[in-house]
Amino acid sequence: MKAIAFDFDGVFTDDRVWVSQTGEESVACSRSDGMGIGLLRQAGVQMIIISKEPNPVVSARARKLALEVIQGCDDKLPEFSRWLKRIGVSVEHSAF
Numbered sequence: 001m002k003a004i005a006f007d008f009d010g011v012f013t014d015d016r017v018w019v020s021q022t023g024e025e026s027v028a029c030s031r032s033d034g035m036g037i038g039l040l041r042q043a044g045v046q047m048i049i050i051s052k053e054p055n056p057v058v059s060a061r062a063r064k065l066a067l068e069v070i071q072g073c074d075d076k077l078p079e080f081s082r083w084l085k086r087i088g089v090s091v092e093h094s095a096f
Contacts, residue, residue, distance in 0.1 A: 001045055002093040005080050006067075008051040008058045029061055037065050046087050050076045050096075 009015060013027040020026070040047060047067050051058050054071040062069035073079045080096050 001095060003046045003048075003084060003087060003089040004040065004094065005048050005050050005076075005083065005096040007076075008049050008055075008061070009053075012049070012061055025055070025057070027057055034065055037067065041066075046089065048083055050079050050083075052076070 006012065009027075012029050012033055016028065018026045037047065049058065049062050049067050049069040050073055051069065051071045052073055058069060058071055068083075070079050070083070076096070080094075081091075084091060084094055
C-alpha cells in the first residue's frame with residue numbers, strides 16, 4: 001500500500017454531529033487517529049482526506065494531522081484519480 005484516501009465523516013469521527021442553537025456544528029475526533037496516521041506515515045504511505053462537505057473542522061483536523069485535504073467534492077473518484085496521478089501511485093497500490 002502506497003497511498004490511502006479517507007473520507008472525514010465516519011472515518012475521523014463517530015459520525016455524530018452536535019448542533020448549537022446558532023446552527024454551529026461540532027464533531028468528536030479521536031486522538032488515537034494521530035498515532036495511526038503517524039505509523040502509516042513512517043511506513044511511507046501517502047495520505048489525503050477527500051470530503052464532500054466543506055467544513056472548517058475538516059481543515060483544522062487535517063492541519064493537526066498534517067494531511068492534505070480536498071473538500072467540496074460531490075464526486076470523489078475523479079479527485080482521487082487526479083491525486084494518485086499527481087503523486088505517481090497506481091490504483092493497484094492505493095485504497096479509498
